[in-house]
Amino acid sequence: MSNTPLAIVILAAGKGTRMKSDKPKVMHELAGRPMINWVIESAKALKPETIITVIGPDMPELKKAVEPHDIVTQKERNGTGGALKCALPKLKGFKGDVLILLGDCPLITTKTMKALIKARSKDLTTSLSVLGMHMDNPTGYGRIIADKNGIVSHIVEEKDANKAEKSIRIVNAGAFCIDSKRLESWVRKLGNDNAQGEFYLTDLPQIAAHDGAVCAMHVCENAQELKGCNSRTDLANLEKNTQNLLRENVMAAGVTMIDPDTVYLHFDTKIASDCVIEPSVFFGPNVVLEKNVTIKAFSHIEGAHVKSGAKIGPFARLRPGATIGENAGIGNFVEIKKSTIGERSKIGHLAYVGDCQMGEDVNFSAGAITVNYDGFQKHTTMIGKGVMVGSNVNLVAPVHIDDGAFIAAGSTITEDVPADALSIARDAAQIRQGWAAKYRKLRAAAAKKRKASK
Secondary structure (H helix, E strand, O other): OOOOOEEEEEEOOOOOHHHOOOOOHHHOEEOOEEHHHHHHHHHHOOOOOEEEEEEOOOOHHHHHHHOOOEEEEOOOOOHHHHHHHHHHHHHOOOOOEEEEEEOOOOOOOHHHHHHHHHHHOOOOOEEEEEEEEEOOOOOOOOEEEEOOOOOEEEEEOHHHOOHHHHOOOEEEEEEEEEEHHHHHHHHHHOOOOOOOOOOOHHHHHHHHHHOOOEEEEEEEOOHHHHOOOOOHHHHHHHHHHHHHHHHHHHHHOOOEEOOHHHOEOOOOOEEOOOOEEOOOOEEOOOOEEOOOOEEOOOOEEOOEEEOOOOEEOOOOEEOOOEEEOOOOEEEEEEEEEOOEEOOOOEEEEEEEEEOEEEOOOOEEOOOOEEEOEOOOOEOOEEEOOOOEEOOOOEEEOOEEEOOOOEEOOOOEEOOOEOOOOEEOOOOOOOOOOOHHHHHHHHHHHHHHHHHHHO
């Protein structure tokens, strides 16, 4: 790419009426990240001098999402040309290329952006480039009319296209790159003599041709990359595409996925090499897996750091603040929240650990829980190294179980337990000889009496 300075304008003022949502359209998420931020992240890789996002009025959520980049407000929704016109004051004095992107085309890659910029700067006469995509079924899209050398004369909307034009498979993807020297004069020439009374950027190639300038195009063969979003169905399809991209990246980095289509990743999920992810696993935000971790089927993980060699699941839930130590084991129907689990510690099944600091080589048995909430505040349970916590134990925080202690099954522990001690906190068993036989006789007699009364 040339060393020409670059400014980027992202058009994101649309309400997304067909989404039937109070949210701005570009704030709907893909893999946990708003669409607008996917576009911004790809754009930032070009190291532009400025990124300007055009938003609509009363969109504080969107304004916050694009910070610290520049923002302009399109008070009147009068088309893509009107949106770009709103950005002109921010571009005053800028000299270089101006790249125009759509905020609701979130999967456009930096590579495609570079190719569009390169097409604009291929020679001194080319002042404009337009991004096209090849579609086998172009129904509903504007067609790019170009000669055999790829010089664009104009863009025709489908409703205005003749039979020959409708047969064209290269369609407008909505992105442009303009030489800043031409930008303001061409934007001012955009007209709104159409049924909608709006200003459209699709008129730029024709304006350029009338001025004797050349409009080139770059055709992206991967139409999936340039799909836009106008409905919840579009959003679902974009989510599928996003997940496929994320899965491919993870597997390319050395991760095994048994059934990739059933694994859902967050945009910031970090998985090291030689991890194994079994089917039907969901990753929420802020998850880090170190090397050689196994996540078994039907597990839900968010806000967790899992260290090397650990095994999680099946049917496990790691909630925010969970740190699982090396070679630890978290089994089925175990929930961990805001807790650190030491190396080689095992929590095999049917347990809850919340607000806990657990040392190495602990065995936390079935049905055991940390009782961390007293109705007003959360409290911490401290468990030392080599502790044995029996089945169906309640550890009522705040409590400290020191190294090597044993907690007898069925105990409710409310006091600290010293190192290497045995703590038993349960009522003594009562055995009443013959009670069960007498109880059965009484039940049988009552049933006979009810039958006779009928």
